[in-house]
Amino acid sequence: MGSRTGRNGVDLWAEIVASEQQQEQPPNGQVIYRRRKPPAKTTPQDVPPSGRTSIAVGACLDHQPQVKQAKRKGRPPIPKGKVVEPPSFEKERAYFDEVDAFELMEESPSPKNYGTWVSANQNDTMEIPHLSSRLQKWLNCRRLNYSCGPASTLSKILGNSAMTLTPIGGDDFNPCLTPEKLSLKVNFPLHCVESTLKSSMVSGNILERDISESHELEDMASEDCEEIEFSVKKLSLASTSSLESHQSNFATLLAVCGQSVPSSFQDVFSKYCDLEKITKVGEGTFGEAFMVGNYVCKIVPIDGDFRVNGEVQKRSGELLEEVVLSRTLNCLRGRGGDGLNLCTAFIDTIDLRVCQGSYDPALIRAWQDWDEKHRSENDHPKEFPDKQCYVVFVLAHGGKDLESFVLLNFNEARTLLLQVTAALAVAEAAYEFEHRDLHWGNVLLSRSDSVTVEFNLEGKKMFVKTFGLLVSIIDFTLSRINTGDDILFLDLSSDPYLFKGPVGDKQSETYRKMKEVTEDCWEESFPRTNVLWLLYLVDILLLKKSFTWFLSTRLVYKAIKATSFLRSPCVTPLFSVGGRGGVWECNSKNKRDMRSLKKRLDEYQSAREAVLDPFFSDLFVDSIVCLSRAWVLGATRPGRLRNNPTGTTPARAGGDVTCCRSGQAGPAADGTCARKGVAGGARTPRALSF
Numbered sequence: 001m002g003s004r005t006g007r008n009g010v011d012l013w014a015e016i017v018a019s020e021q022q023q024e025q026p027p028n029g030q031v032i033y034r035r036r037k038p039p040a041k042t043t044p045q046d047v048p049p050s051g052r053t054s055i056a057v058g059a060c061l062d063h064q065p066q067v068k069q070a071k072r073k074g075r076p077p078i079p080k081g082k083v084v085e086p087p088s089f090e091k092e093r094a095y096f097d098e099v100d101a102f103e104l105m106e107e108s109p110s111p112k113n114y115g116t117w118v119s120a121n122q123n124d125t126m127e128i129p130h131l132s133s134r135l136q137k138w139l140n141c142r143r144l145n146y147s148c149g150p151a152s153t154l155s156k157i158l159g160n161s162a163m164t165l166t167p168i169g170g171d172d173f174n175p176c177l178t179p180e181k182l183s184l185k186v187n188f189p190l191h192c193v194e195s196t197l198k199s200s201m202v203s204g205n206i207l208e209r210d211i212s213e214s215h216e217l218e219d220m221a222s223e224d225c226e227e228i229e230f231s232v233k234k235l236s237l238a239s240t241s242s243l244e245s246h247q248s249n250f251a252t253l254l255a256v257c258g259q260s261v262p263s264s265f266q267d268v269f270s271k272y273c274d275l276e277k278i279t280k281v282g283e284g285t286f287g288e289a290f291m292v293g294n295y296v297c298k299i300v301p302i303d304g305d306f307r308v309n310g311e312v313q314k315r316s317g318e319l320l321e322e323v324v325l326s327r328t329l330n331c332l333r334g335r336g337g338d339g340l341n342l343c344t345a346f347i348d349t350i351d352l353r354v355c356q357g358s359y360d361p362a363l364i365r366a367w368q369d370w371d372e373k374h375r376s377e378n379d380h381p382k383e384f385p386d387k388q389c390y391v392v393f394v395l396a397h398g399g400k401d402l403e404s405f406v407l408l409n410f411n412e413a414r415t416l417l418l419q420v421t422a423a424l425a426v427a428e429a430a431y432e433f434e435h436r437d438l439h440w441g442n443v444l445l446s447r448s449d450s451v452t453v454e455f456n457l458e459g460k461k462m463f464v465k466t467f468g469l470l471v472s473i474i475d476f477t478l479s480r481i482n483t484g485d486d487i488l489f490l491d492l493s494s495d496p497y498l499f500k501g502p503v504g505d506k507q508s509e510t511y512r513k514m515k516e517v518t519e520d521c522w523e524e525s526f527p528r529t530n531v532l533w534l535l536y537l538v539d540i541l542l543l544k545k546s547f548t549w550f551l552s553t554r555l556v557y558k559a560i561k562a563t564s565f566l567r568s569p570c571v572t573p574l575f576s577v578g579g580r581g582g583v584w585e586c587n588s589k590n591k592r593d594m595r596s597l598k599k600r601l602d603e604y605q606s607a608r609e610a611v612l613d614p615f616f617s618d619l620f621v622d623s624i625v626c627l628s629r630a631w632v633l634g635a636t637r638p639g640r641l642r643n644n645p646t647g648t649t650p651a652r653a654g655g656d657v658t659c660c661r662s663g664q665a666g667p668a669a670d671g672t673c674a675r676k677g678v679a680g681g682a683r684t685p686r687a688l689s690f
């Protein structure tokens with residue numbers, strides 16, 4: 001094999017290694033937060049229990065098969081010794097039964113049935129999901145005189161009356177429907193689910209009572225908020241126990257997933273591939289991600305009373321929000337939305353399922369294979385008991401996360417930023433969406449033949465140059481959205497440790513800045529939080545991605561030049577892929593551009609403003625583009641493009657190959673579509689630079 005030593009007798013590979021080691025040190029002593037650095041495995045005894053406080057319903061922990069230190073991917077560590085116990089529903093039941101009995105006796109118009117809201121069927125103890133908290137939201141909106149469109153009236157918040165009046169066992173909730181049939185209702189809105197649950201779970205007279213109380217409350221809208229709040233508190237809805245609330249959340253979660261009972265892993269996964277072919281592809285604080293056929297299935301354990309990966313398990317209610325949020329974002333793909341705001345940059349949620357049981361042996365085998373190669377930080381899944389429940393997100397494969405992805409050039413960095421910005425802008429416009437946790441583990445990247453990718457912002461089409469890179473945004477756990485019927489958000493004020501990460505660390509600083517912007521009121525819309533994550537991403541590209549690439553690439557090139565083996569005709573083409581895109585030397589101009597972008601981002605209040613920034617201008621394409629990279633490079637890709645270079649093939653959903661005659665490009669400040677200084681145009685295939 002070729003010599004390791006260069007012409008000057010210098011050991012170039014040693015130089016590369018040394019240089020990269022140097023690069024691992026944060027520049028100027030700045031603390032850089034690493035998402036997941038596999039530590040030496042710890043034993044349970046080493047690690048004090050710790051946990052997430054965010055929206056866990058505090059109670060006691062009885063059963064803990066194993067205790068691991070909480071690993072908050074990309075989030076500040078929890079101080080040792082801090083214990084947040086997961087709920088024990090049994091203990092709460094006794095307490096709340098007592099309280100409910102007292103309060104209902106005092107306040108219920110039907111004191112004979114004080115043990116429950118339901119008069120007709122004593123076995124049905126299901127309360128109406130979320131109602132009191134939704135009333136509270138409405139009150140907050142009134143107080144702030146906050147008109148967030150659809151959620152601003154009480155009748156909206158309670159679900160529309162037509163739905164509420166649906167006869168019991170009405171069309172929307174037919175227990176005879178198979179889960180498959182139900183799951184066809186892709187955009188099943190939450191209020192419909194609630195209404196169907198109401199319909200199916202409570203008796204008619206209670207329903208009537210709810211309706212009349214809603215109307216009473218609406219009449220009171222002009223009264224002093226304090227009085228209304230008092231009235232709301234008087235509703236014994238507010239006294240439902242967390243056990244009941246948990247049951248109703250779980251039932252709602254099942255309904256949203258189109259199920260009447262949980263499935264087994266085998267049932268779900270065998271739809272996509274032979275179970276033996278499953279491999280693990282990643283892991284997060286809460287979930288494990290497996291490649292199942294062409295999809296990635298993220299499995300999140302829920303509702304158990306022991307910790308998983310050092311964290312209190314998420315509750316059905318929390319997952320319900322994430323599930324509805326994921327489903328809502330799917331509408332941006334043109335399935336059921338208004339069509340004015342479209343994009344494919346949020347990961348495609350193919351299916352959502354609730355599963356129950358211990359981990360399938362095929363998953364355990366895949367988990368162990370991954371563990372051998374990557375040393376998992378998560379608990380071994382063989383520990384899960386038979387009764388354990390999970391939510392399974394069946395997702396499109398989004399590629400590699402930004403943390404581990406190697407960017408080839410500055411254009412790739414630019415398109416990454418623009419695709420993220422445009423996606424956020426579209427989702428802001430459609431749903432007042434804020435991601436609120438867009439660290440580099442949640443930006444996935446994949447290489448593709450696409451030349452452009454399409455975004456529709458408020459009815460205006462934008463075609464963004466991809467330079468062969470497509471972005472997918474994942475993980476909506478902390479996100480906030482207004483679905484039109486509900487405002488879904490996580491109250492981060494109950495997670496103080498999120499804001500206690502190291503000073504100077506970009507990610508921790510971003511959480512703190514979000515807190516400043518929102519003043520710790522997480523329900524309201526603050527699109528500025530999206531801009532804060534854009535600023536974070538620019539910093540990451542400047543500090544973590546470009547320098548490493550620049551130095552290592554330079555040295556690799558030195559090695560190529562200097563080493564006879566690497567200069568041999570059969571090896572150099574391997575490097576020409578990077579060479580074609582240009583080595584990202586993050587030269588002083590690139591750096592200056594990024595820094596001025598940062599300055600301007602400081603002034604923007606939303607991604608919608610940021611997408612107009614001149615930094616992105618020449619990334620918009622505004623003319624006929626009908627080609628793929630493979631086509632330009634002369635590859636023999638069958639049929640579709642080679643036979644049809646004239647621009648008549650329809651654009652493919654997902655932005656694979658764009659073929660359009662648009663004359664429209666980036667949005668102008670006045671909301672109209674104007675040409676944004678497209679460099680060199682893109683009228684002929686070869687005019688495109690990449």
Ligand SMILES: Nc1ncnc2c1ncn2[C@@H]1O[C@H](COP(=O)(O)OP(=O)(O)OP(=O)(O)O)[C@@H](O)[C@H]1O
Pocket residue numbers: 072073074281282283284285286287288289296298347395396397398399400401441442444474475477
């Ligand atoms: N659709 C996907 N395509 C490819 N990889 C994925 C996908 N979804 C998740 N992954 C992989 O699994 C990892 C964990 O996923 P995710 O961040 O959604 O889990 P999480 O438990 O919510 O994480 P967090 O610790 O941020 O809360 C990701 O970092 C990624 O490597």
